[in-house]
Amino acid sequence: MIKSFLFTILVLIPIVGFSQKNDSLTEPIISIEKGKLLKNINITFDMRMEFQAYTFRGGDHYYNGMQFQNGHTALGISGKLHEKVNFHFRNRFNKGSDVQTLDQLGSNIELAYIDVKASPALNLLMGKMSAFYGGFEYEFSAMDVLEYNDIQSNALAYVTGAGITYQALENHKFGFQVLNSRTMHYDDLYGDIVAQDIQEPTWPVAVVGNWRGSFFDGKFQTIYSMSYSNQVKSKGTSFFTLGHKYQNHNLTVMYDFNYSFEQVDTKGIITNILANGQVAEDVMYIENWLRAEYQFSPKFKGLLTLMTSSAYDDVKSNRNHMRTSYGMIPSVYYTPFKNIDVRFYIAYIGRYFEHSSYTIEKLDASNYNKNEVRVGFIAPLLLL
Numbered sequence: 267m268i269k270s271f272l273f274t275i276l277v278l279i280p281i282v283g284f285s286q287k288n289d290s291l292t293e294p295i296i297s298i299e300k301g302k303l304l305k306n307i308n309i310t311f312d313m314r315m316e317f318q319a320y321t322f323r324g325g326d327h328y329y330n331g332m333q334f335q336n337g338h339t340a341l342g343i344s345g346k347l348h349e350k351v352n353f354h355f356r357n358r359f360n361k362g363s364d365v366q367t368l369d370q371l372g373s374n375i376e377l378a379y380i381d382v383k384a385s386p387a388l389n390l391l392m393g394k395m396s397a398f399y400g401g402f403e404y405e406f407s408a409m410d411v412l413e414y415n416d417i418q419s420n421a422l423a424y425v426t427g428a429g430i431t432y433q434a435l436e437n438h439k440f441g442f443q444v445l446n447s448r449t450m451h452y453d454d455l456y457g458d459i460v461a462q463d464i465q466e467p468t469w470p471v472a473v474v475g476n477w478r479g480s481f482f483d484g485k486f487q488t489i490y491s492m493s494y495s496n497q498v499k500s501k502g503t504s505f506f507t508l509g510h511k512y513q514n515h516n517l518t519v520m521y522d523f524n525y526s527f528e529q530v531d532t533k534g535i536i537t538n539i540l541a542n543g544q545v546a547e548d549v550m551y552i553e554n555w556l557r558a559e560y561q562f563s564p565k566f567k568g569l570l571t572l573m574t575s576s577a578y579d580d581v582k583s584n585r586n587h588m589r590t591s592y593g594m595i596p597s598v599y600y601t602p603f604k605n606i607d608v609r610f611y612i613a614y615i616g617r618y619f620e621h622s623s624y625t626i627e628k629l630d631a632s633n634y635n636k637n638e639v640r641v642g643f644i645a646p647l648l649l650l
Contacts, residue, residue, distance in 0.1 A: 307345035309650035312409045314338040316642025324619075324634025336360055337642070338409040342377070350383040354395075358408075366449035368470070369394065369426040373449060376424045387433040391443075394426045398441040398476040400491030400507035401522035403555045409644060413615050415555050416575035416591055417524050420533040425449060425472065437480040447472040447495035447502075456545060464530065464545065465499040472496070487511040501529035501547070516561040524553040527581065536579050539588050539621075539631060550578040550585075565602060569613075571595040588625050592618045599644075609644045 314337040321330040342356040354377045361374040371378065371394055379393025403411070403418055413419075427445030434440055447470040448455060472495035479488040489509040496502040505526040512519045531537045531546035540546055553575040560568050573593040579586045597613030615638040621631040 304650070306347075307343065307650060308648065310340075310342040310344075311647045311649055312338060312340045312342065312407065313645045313647070314409045314642065316640040318638055318640050320636065320638040322634065322636050325632035327634075337412075338407075340376070340409070347380075352381040352383075354379055354381065367451045367454045369446055369449045371426070371449070373424075389431045391429045391431070392427075394424060395429065395443075396423055397425060397445060397472065397493070398429065398443050398474045398491060399423070399493065399505070400476050400489040401509035401524065401555070402489060402511050402520040402557070403509075403522050404507070405489060405509070407646075409646065412595055412597070412613055412640065413571075413593060413617065415524070415553050415573040415593065416535060416577070417526055417533060417551055417553055420535065422448065422532075427472075429474075439478040441474075441476045441478075443472070443474040445472045445474065446470060447497055452498060464501075467496055467499040470496055470498075485512060485514050487513075495532075497528075497530045497532055503528040503530075503532055518559040520555075520557045522553070522555040524551070524555070526551045535577050536588055539577075539625060539629060540579070541629075546579060548579075548581045548583075550581045552576045552578075565600060567599040567601070569595070569597045569599065571597075586624050587622045589619060589621045589631075592616075592620070607646055611640075611642060611644065613640045614638070615640065 315334070316337055317332070317334050319330075319332045322328065337360075339359040340356055341359070342354075344352065344354045346352050356375075356377040358374050358376050361372075361376075363372040363374045365372055375394065377393075377395060379391055379395045382390040382392075384390050399421075401418075403415060404423070408414075425445045425447070426449075427443055429441060429443035429445075431439060431441045452464070452466050452470070472493060474491060474493040476489065476491035479490075481487070487510070489511075490507065492506045494502055494504055503526060505524075507525075508523045510521045526533070527550050529548060531549045533549075533551060535551070536546040536549040537544075553573065555571070555573045557569065557571045562568060571593070572595075574590060576590045577588045579588050594616045595613060597611055600610045601607065602610070616635070617637075618633075618635045620633050625631040
């Protein structure tokens with residue numbers, strides 16, 4: 267019914283609006299024949315809105331507050347242009363729209379690529395897309411994640427480039443990408459805060475490979491990835507993720523392990539701790555992420571997310587442990603409707619940041635924590 271209604275509106279508007287005798291436009295913008303293409307178009311509107319009550323405690327600082335927030339609002343359009351060509355586009359409205367100096371798109375444009383089916387097993391992707399990083403935390407839409415772990419919350423997920431996917435066997439799929447490692451030139455990204463030996467490379471490039479596996483009739487799945495990105499001349503980031511998922515009846519358990527060694531700090535956590543006017547070098551991040559879901563009934567689901575992230579500086583020489591963060595997110599989802607996916611939820615988000623004795627003594631850092639209670643809804647709406 268919705269598709270028929272929207273199709274009717276799209277056809278009638280140009281006919282009514284340009285029906286005067288002297289109009290230069292004598293044909294409707296969308297003819298009946300072209301209108302059939304709408305059958306292959308999907309339009310999605312994803313929303314997450316919540317009411318937050320939060321507190322922050324750290325050192326001599328304490329504050330709290332309450333507010334409504336649009337946590338995620340995005341419009342997506344995808345479709346089949348040809349039996350072997352699909353396109354994908356998504357605009358995230360609560361992101362900055364300034365055109366990036368390297369890829370010439372606003373950061374609010376998350377997806378803008380085509381997917382060409384070169385053979386029954388091989389697909390070619392070109393445009394701005396999500397990198398093929400592994401792990402199930404990364405696999406979720408940002409709409410479904412109330413709080414990311416440190417790496418994912420600071421990682422650049424959507425970049426421009428080209429990639430292929432190859433379905434080697436029924437239960438094993440491989441992906442490979444060559445991408446820009448940034449959306450901005452280095453000077454525009456960091457300004458005057460640079461290390462003395464930093465130089466812009468000829469091509470800031472990232473190479474990403476991943477493997478998706480499925481075992482025991484899909485009950486156990488894996489998403490592993492390895493990547494190397496050249497951030498600046500002769501310095502880069504080595505990143506790998508091991509993602510695991512077990513699903514049986516009403517229980518789903520996911521576990522990710524992340525490791526990132528960065529010759530130039532791309533996440534910015536160590537750089538912010540040092541606060542010495544330079545980008546940190548030779549840093550390392552190690553993370554664990556666990557999420558369990560249990561479907562109590564068709565309408566109620568319980569979730570628990572646990573995560574840790576450890577950050578190290580000067581890894582090659584001293585391997586100074588700088589900080590460890592901890593996270594805990596228990597939540598309950600209620601889905602009252604059968605034919606539409608609108609989920610109401612209540613969740614607690616606890617984040618705790620503990621600095622090492624080295625960081626406290628040498629850099630005068632202090633531990634802090636953030637606590638939130640959120641009540642809201644999640645609605646991935648299919649409009650067309």
